[in-house]
Amino acid sequence: MVITREKIDKRFVDLFESTFGFTREEFDHLLTYFEVLTLKKKEHYFRAGDVCRQQAYINKGCTRTYVLDNEGHERILFFAFEDWWIGDLESYYTQKPGVNFVQALEDCELLIIKRDLFQKLALENPKMQQWYTYKVQRAANAMWRRLSEVKTESPEERYLNMLNTQPQVIDRVPLQHIAAYLNIEPQSLSRLRKRISKKI
């Protein structure tokens, strides 16, 4: 499938053209290296043990990224929606098997660029390297913030935070996954929601 700028989230175009100063020509050239990957709801994009060989931008849909604990319970690290990049960051960098799972929570349309193609482009155009640094920097910031939240906030505070920063979670993510993200039982989440609705 040929990718045209009309089919792409405007934020993707802006990121390259406005933030990183790609000319229209450079951006159109870059686009020819991307492919579309569609995922059905519940399909996995990545599984622990895989090696992450591409970068993936969510053009449509949402996903959850989770890990397994020693008892095999799924622990959700974050949800991702349009304009996020997904995958296993460390595995992409080291090219060793990853530890994360990424699963579609809705039918998804991803824009994919293979690692070897990206590296070739980055050698030709330093703006690609700058963009990658920016992307990794934002991932580092997001992970650092999540770690701080988990360390300092109660489930109720984390839930309110989520309503604030990712309000779409409520409409698009099943309750049991939100509860798993907060590390609480679904029943506790229902009680928490009732308590909050009384306060508001």
Place this chain on the structure above:
Amino acid sequence: MVITREKIDKRFVDLFESTFGFTREEFDHLLTYFEVLTLKKKEHYFRAGDVCRQQAYINKGCTRTYVLDNEGHERILFFAFEDWWIGDLESYYTQKPGVNFVQALEDCELLIIKRDLFQKLALENPKMQQWYTYKVQRAANAMWRRLSEVKTESPEERYLNMLNTQPQVIDRVPLQHIAAYLNIEPQSLSRLRKRISKKI
């Protein structure tokens, strides 16, 4: 104080010369941009509200990075030793006030490079930019791994993990800080240590 390669952790020299292919001349030139900053034990290198305007490499000593929860309790995110970089990554990137605290747990010797100098150098030498990407990538990986640990492991598992990956913590970090890192009471940590020593 003039910094000479003899006074510097060998890993710092290797990072630039072996991993990033700096010539001896390029590395010596880079060194002229670094300054030494010493911290007394318990002194803060960074406080929430500060803007992070430099990168700091631990040449000697160790630190703890923590955040405050809503009740003002300190929650430790990680300990850093020789060959780590410290600061507030997001504040460094955004130049907005940070949320972390970094405190010396021993007398420390840091190698500092100011952000504006670094950016000037990165324009001159693309290897600097590659090195920065590498550094941020490693920070992102470390934060992601910490988040996974906190989400999936019991305090005992996290303690054993720490013995494995950062054995120096035991000799160099006071017990109450290790307990704070594990989010348990110091008494619980003592019991945990007794339990583990019986198993080994």
